């Protein structure tokens with residue numbers, strides 16, 4: 041073995057190479073596959089047809105999140121028969137193939153990318169896949185985690201490996217101190233706005249720098265979560281004391297001597313001094329502001345203090361057409377200040393911003409206020425554990441007193457595969473990750489923001505610069 | 518998987534960039550548990566008005582392009598969600614080849630697994646093809662995976678890159694799981710040793 045300095049990504053990659061057949065992609069070992077109801081039925085069916093078992097049920101964990109209604113009544117009687125069938129199919133498949141399932145009535149149910157970390161299943165140095173593009177979330181622990189298609193889900197079920205060509209590496213260092221009111225969500229929106237939705241295609245991003253290190257684990261997950269929105273294969277952050285403190289004592293974290301050994305191994309993962317990246321970028325944290333997306337992809341973002349951009353200023357014809365189309369779809373006009381845009385709905389939740397810290401941050405803004413009379417707002421905790429914790433802290437009361445709906449965990453309005461959808465023409469401030477046309481419901485208009493910005497928008501009825509918000513400390517305390 | 522060798526077909530121009538998989542196949546169709554039958558839902562929200570009428574100016578509703586097996590699109594085609602349903606819908610609708618300046622990663626591998634050839638060309642070349650397909654009636658392209666060439670019989674000709682292994686799999690229509698299982702012995706050895714790393718255990 042040479043002593044060449046290595047990146048975090050390279051270390052994890054190399055530890056998982058099963059074989060490198062000449063002229064073919066590397067066969068990479070997968071430590072953990074997460075499964076949900078939407079992208080798995082055809083994979084299980086493929087196994088069944090080929091007479092193959094799930095090779096490692098102990099490295100496979102399933103939950104139900106995308107389709108499930110977020111009201112108790114809705115969960116008991118799922119009206120959508122096709123969704124109900126998909127959920128029943130996952131139950132049957134998990135039973136048939138011996139895969140552990142956190143079902144709707146389990147205290148561990150939740151969005152797949154929320155439960156992996158909170159149960160201590162996600163660990164530094166692992167390779168993790170899921171038939172879901174936001175698998176990149178788990179990279180916040182220093183795991184190599186990426187989304188795959190259903191054929192690949194089947195491949196991993198059958199072989200616990202995936203043929204993979206080695207991606208390139210891209211280090212994005214966010215240096216300095218984040219200004220007050222600027223969150224992890226703003227960091228990632230700023231990055232996507234800067235490099236574009238295909239800016240990191242073919243790369244694994246390592247987020248580094250003092251502003252990233254100063255983020256909580258939840259904040260790091262928010263950043264890694266949206267790596268895919270910049271086209272990246274995965275996002276990663278080196279594990280450190282915060283990572284270990286987060287994991288320690290969690291249900292599936294190693295215990296006792298195994299814990300010490302684990303920490304020793306995990307401590308070897310961070311990128312070595314002098315390791316080379318294929319591409320590097322530095323961002324000055326002090327320059328960051330709260331962002332709002334105004335268009336129909338997550339690259340179309342602007343500072344909350346900005347106005348809607350003018351497509352006429354774009355030279356490239358296809359790009360200009362896309363901008364024009366986006367403004368038309370969003371029903372907004374060049375030159376309008378973002379803070380003048382009135383909203384109808386607010387969604388706080390998703391695997392991007394549905395964790396306990398996100399709910400705490402939003403509750404702090406909401407405390408002592410009322411949701412604007414023309415806004416309908418909802419909070420959907422990312423998991424049962426998040427919900428329970430929030431209720432212990434009384435956050436649910438703060439939200440409910442202000443007029444928010446307090447729901448059961450699931451993907452909810454992040455993608456509207458369940459009853460939570462926007463009606464055509466409705467405009468939503470959302471803490472989720474995608475503002476594609478129709479993402480939250482056909483004809484719906486999505487603006488991506490941080491939980492704090494979403495909370496403030498719910499109360500004001502339009503976007504506000506969170507840096508000017510006066511927190512009602514008495515109520516929060 | 519159906520092998521891909523050469524294809525001569527009408528080419529449909531979709532002059533949009535960043536076409537995401539939510540558009541290729543909207544989520545309401547992801548609740549099905551089958552692998553087939555997604556063609557009717559391809560670009561559903563772009564093809565149909567909310568009350569179910571065809572959108573007249575959407576390219577796939579234009580009778581000129583009926584039966585096209587080749588789709589030409591702007592950069593970053595297939596971005597967003599990992600849903601393989603996007604590849605299933607394209608293939609079920611009849612598309613066997615998509616030409617664009619760039620493709621998103623996950624879509625790229627999903628397409629390969631479903632026998633869809635993705636051809637990457639420069640933005641300028643794609644621009645020419647888009648405009649030819651829009652303006653020349655009955656515009657056809659021939660794509661040869663063997664030779665890695667794309668021609669229109671009217672003077673346009675381009676070479677494209679394709680990963681040799683992907684080319685081999687597409688030409689032969691090979692199933693990946695079978696290919697990986699050729700390495701079963703190495704896998705067993707690796708796995709036994711890897712399982713000793715308790716810090717990488719899931720549970």
Ligand code: SF4
Pocket residue numbers: 105106151152153172174390391392450451454455472473
């Ligand atoms: S919350 Fe949204 S992005 Fe996250 S897994 Fe669910 S649908 Fe996907």
